[in-house]
Amino acid sequence: MSTTPKIIYTKTDEAPALATRSFLPIVEAFVKSSGINIETKDISLAARILAIFPDFLNDDQKVNDDLAFLGELAKKPEANIIKLPNISASIPQLKAAIQELQEQGFKIPNYPDEPSNTEEKEIKSRYDKVKGSAVNPVLREGNSDRRAPKAVKNYAKKNPHSMGAWSKDSKSHVATMTEGDFAHNEKSTTLTDATSVKIVHTDENGNKTILKDNLALLQGEIIDATVMSKKALIEFLDEQVEDALDKGVLFSLHMKATMMKVSDPIIFGHAVRVFFKDLFKKHGETFDKIGVDVNNGFGNLLSNLNQLPDDKHEEIREDIRYALEHSADLAMVNSDKGITNLHVPSDVIIDASMPAMIRNSGQMWNAEGKAQDTKAVIPDSSYAGIYTATIDFCKEHGAFDPTTMGTVPNVGLMAQKAEEYGSHDKTFEITSNGKVEVIDANEKTLISHNVEEGDIWRMCQVKDAPIQDWVKLAVTRARASQTPAVFWLDKNRAHDAQLIKKVNTYLKDHDTNGLDLRILSPVDATIFTCKRLKEGKDTISVSGNVLRDYLTDLFPILEVGTSAKMLSIVPLMNGGGLFETGAGGSAPKHVQQLLEENHLRWDSLGEFLALAVSLEHFSQVNNNPKAKILGDALDNATEKLLENKKGPSRKAGELDNRGSHFYLAMYWAQELANQTTDTDLAKEFTPLAKQLADNEETIVKELNDIQGSPVTIGGYYEPKEDLINTVMRPSKTLNNILN
Ligand SMILES: NC(=O)C1=CN([C@@H]2O[C@H](COP(=O)(O)OP(=O)(O)OC[C@H]3O[C@@H](n4cnc5c(N)ncnc54)[C@H](OP(=O)(O)O)[C@@H]3O)[C@@H](O)[C@H]2O)C=CC1
Numbered sequence: 001m002s003t004t005p006k007i008i009y010t011k012t013d014e015a016p017a018l019a020t021r022s023f024l025p026i027v028e029a030f031v032k033s034s035g036i037n038i039e040t041k042d043i044s045l046a047a048r049i050l051a052i053f054p055d056f057l058n059d060d061q062k063v064n065d066d067l068a069f070l071g072e073l074a075k076k077p078e079a080n081i082i083k084l085p086n087i088s089a090s091i092p093q094l095k096a097a098i099q100e101l102q103e104q105g106f107k108i109p110n111y112p113d114e115p116s117n118t119e120e121k122e123i124k125s126r127y128d129k130v131k132g133s134a135v136n137p138v139l140r141e142g143n144s145d146r147r148a149p150k151a152v153k154n155y156a157k158k159n160p161h162s163m164g165a166w167s168k169d170s171k172s173h174v175a176t177m178t179e180g181d182f183a184h185n186e187k188s189t190t191l192t193d194a195t196s197v198k199i200v201h202t203d204e205n206g207n208k209t210i211l212k213d214n215l216a217l218l219q220g221e222i223i224d225a226t227v228m229s230k231k232a233l234i235e236f237l238d239e240q241v242e243d244a245l246d247k248g249v250l251f252s253l254h255m256k257a258t259m260m261k262v263s264d265p266i267i268f269g270h271a272v273r274v275f276f277k278d279l280f281k282k283h284g285e286t287f288d289k290i291g292v293d294v295n296n297g298f299g300n301l302l303s304n305l306n307q308l309p310d311d312k313h314e315e316i317r318e319d320i321r322y323a324l325e326h327s328a329d330l331a332m333v334n335s336d337k338g339i340t341n342l343h344v345p346s347d348v349i350i351d352a353s354m355p356a357m358i359r360n361s362g363q364m365w366n367a368e369g370k371a372q373d374t375k376a377v378i379p380d381s382s383y384a385g386i387y388t389a390t391i392d393f394c395k396e397h398g399a400f401d402p403t404t405m406g407t408v409p410n411v412g413l414m415a416q417k418a419e420e421y422g423s424h425d426k427t428f429e430i431t432s433n434g435k436v437e438v439i440d441a442n443e444k445t446l447i448s449h450n451v452e453e454g455d456i457w458r459m460c461q462v463k464d465a466p467i468q469d470w471v472k473l474a475v476t477r478a479r480a481s482q483t484p485a486v487f488w489l490d491k492n493r494a495h496d497a498q499l500i501k502k503v504n505t506y507l508k509d510h511d512t513n514g515l516d517l518r519i520l521s522p523v524d525a526t527i528f529t530c531k532r533l534k535e536g537k538d539t540i541s542v543s544g545n546v547l548r549d550y551l552t553d554l555f556p557i558l559e560v561g562t563s564a565k566m567l568s569i570v571p572l573m574n575g576g577g578l579f580e581t582g583a584g585g586s587a588p589k590h591v592q593q594l595l596e597e598n599h600l601r602w603d604s605l606g607e608f609l610a611l612a613v614s615l616e617h618f619s620q621v622n623n624n625p626k627a628k629i630l631g632d633a634l635d636n637a638t639e640k641l642l643e644n645k646k647g648p649s650r651k652a653g654e655l656d657n658r659g660s661h662f663y664l665a666m667y668w669a670q671e672l673a674n675q676t677t678d679t680d681l682a683k684e685f686t687p688l689a690k691q692l693a694d695n696e697e698t699i700v701k702e703l704n705d706i707q708g709s710p711v712t713i714g715g716y717y718e719p720k721e722d723l724i725n726t727v728m729r730p731s732k733t734l735n736n737i738l739n
């Protein structure tokens with residue numbers, strides 16, 4: 001077995017996977033002579049599906065379970081992983097990927113929506129492991145450190161992105177529940193001893209069902225459990241649809257159906273049924289018969305209608321048209337194609353969609369493709385208040401100004417499936433009235449809730465070691481950047497109250513002299529942070545897992561226009577490093593544009609930043625000074641790329657992702673040629689730098705001239721390697737130089 005130190009590069013999905021085909025050959029060419037091996041591991045949705053069905057595949061079709069491999073590696077000190085964004089698949093995406101793979105000759109089974117026998121149940125449980133946020137929680141064996149690097153911030157100050165104006169009269173607002181939701185029903189406790197718990201449902205007749213057994217918990221672990229009342233949820237949604245109609249604002253639902261893969265699709269389904277309640281009243285039975293499941297979005301209903309005879313089909317279509325005309329206006333994902341906010345649960349994801357709305361004067365797109373004030377519906381009130389507070393701040397003070405505003409780095413608790421991340425196998429849609437209890441090994445009930453049929457009950461856990469690590473990371477970052485840090489914790493929330501005790505205890509382990517550290521509720525923290533932000537002051541947010549996700553899109557999108565340019569480091573708890581490429585996702589719209597116009601507007605800046613820190617980490621761990629020089633040179637090259645505005649444009653015919661990679665390579669080679677610390681590297685890169693510069697015009701022309709017409713890559717989830725490489729490496733001149 002080889003123990004050669006290496007950097008692992010992940011192959012993922014959609015835009016970042018396309019970009020990798022262009023960027024990775026450059027990286028490999030640059031690091032080859034410095035004793036750095038790059039190995040790729042495929043954690044794309046397609047590969048993850050194939051990895052769990054070896055028994056359905058021919059020998060030559062089988063693939064390794066690279067995610068499992070990386071999950072183990074992430075726990076070892078030698079881990080050095082560059083992690084690109086991947087699809088956290090909703091059911092419609094999962095099904096599309098399955099269909100594509102089947103069409104390519106992989107004989108994997110269909111996804112059984114309603115498994116009717118043991119075999120189907122087994123297949124479904126395998127697919128459920130691939131579903132939703134199945135990669136990040138496995139690899140993130142450390143807490144999160146995300147911030148905008150100085151160069152990125154300075155660039156944004158000099159070249160501000162567009163920012164929609166806010167007025168006091170804006171009707172946009174957030175609607176959230178005031179009772180009966182996860183926030184209001186939460187109960188929490190810290191374990192004094194290690195134990196093993198079971199989760200038991202007892203119905204009104206005393207019949208017990210074990211929902212989960214033998215869940216081992218450590219001493220000092222915080223657990224919390226809560227329930228979303230179906231009745232309260234439906235009543236709330238009903239009021240919001242009415243209110244949106246009354247106020248003449250768009251109805252827009254913002255969930256995290258991908259990451260919160262069990263609870264949020266159920267909530268999404270309720271929203272669809274409430275919005276189209278007359279339709280469901282009239283045709284509910286028909287929908288049941290043809291297997292409609294709107295937990296997968298309204299699009300699921302539409303695609304199932306084909307099973308009906310033409311006249312019935314047309315009648316229902318007419319009723320849908322009527323419903324859309326007479327109910328509140330829906331926010332649109334694509335008004336040209338008639339795709340609404342309720343069509344696909346993975347189209348509107350709260351972390352990216354709320355900041356986009358706030359950046360756009362609080363407006364979303366209506367059916368005519370025009371911007372309109374919006375009611376953003378976020379049913380659970382645990383975290384909705386941060387958006388209310390931000391929106392109120394903008395109404396009061398106007399939009400933020402990217403040329404003067406400060407910055408908000410985040411230190412996020414997420415290691416070892418902390419908080420809601422770890423709730424997936426402990427979230428249940430309740431089948432009958434009764435109670436749900438968490439019972440320990442001594443048969444003591446730790447937490448108990450009365451529940452009703454249809455309620456969503458969930459339990460989360462957060463271990464003590466990750467909390468200690470998180471507090472330490474917060475202090476380290478506050479010290480290193482001399483920036484005030486705020487723990488976004490609400491003493492009135494059960495789970496947060498437990499966490500606050502630990503924060504206060506563990507802060508004592510550190511020298512906090514001269515640091516400004518506070519604990520504020522999320523709403524107060526938002527107000528405090530926004531005020532400082534407006535005054536040009538920086539504030540670190542130290543948050544739990546969900547707020548980590550929300551805040552690392554919210555502030556970056558307001559500050560620098562995108563979260564793709566964030567430095568995103570996960571110092572792994574066992575000493576390794578996971579380097580993520582920004583805080584954004586895989587930008588599906590970008591693939592569409594590439595296929596139609598052969599232009600990829602994906603910006604790899606986050607990847608450049610990740611590689612630089614990965615090289616630095618490699619240098620330290622493996623005592624390899626060349627890696628440090630490569631990393632420093634890459635950082636300088638990235639800064640130059642920003643200064644010279646060589647990032648991708650949005651428009652076909654202009655510099656795109658591939659062109660920006662060329663410039664990065666040229667600047668990187670120049671930096672290496674000009675540095676004086678390592679003469680061998682300087683000697684190696686001097687001719688390369690010259691060749692790249694001499695051929696700049698030819699290469700850029702080759703990269704831009706091919707744009708403008710459609711291309712094929714032989715698949716969306718599992719593109720053909722030769723086709724995708726041809727599309728992503730179209731400059732013969734550049735390829736020859738790199739070879
Ligand atoms: N770390 C991870 O693995 C993450 C994965 N995801 C997954 O990503 C997918 C898409 O999620 P979504 O919520 O749409 O969020 P995205 O961040 O992927 O996309 C939202 C918009 O942000 C802009 N954007 C994001 N990244 C870049 C980039 N590098 N360069 C240029 N523009 C960028 C694009 O705007 P424009 O259209 O204006 O160009 C894009 O349409 C989902 O499958 C989700 O599960 C999401 C977040 C993190």
Ligand SMILES: O=C(O)CCC(=O)C(=O)O
Nearest residue numbers: 088133136258259549583
């Ligand atoms: O894991 C996911 O599904 C999304 C992750 C994400 O959005 C983030 O970490 O910012």
Ligand SMILES: [Mg+2]
Nearest residue numbers: 351549553583
């Ligand atoms: Mg996110």
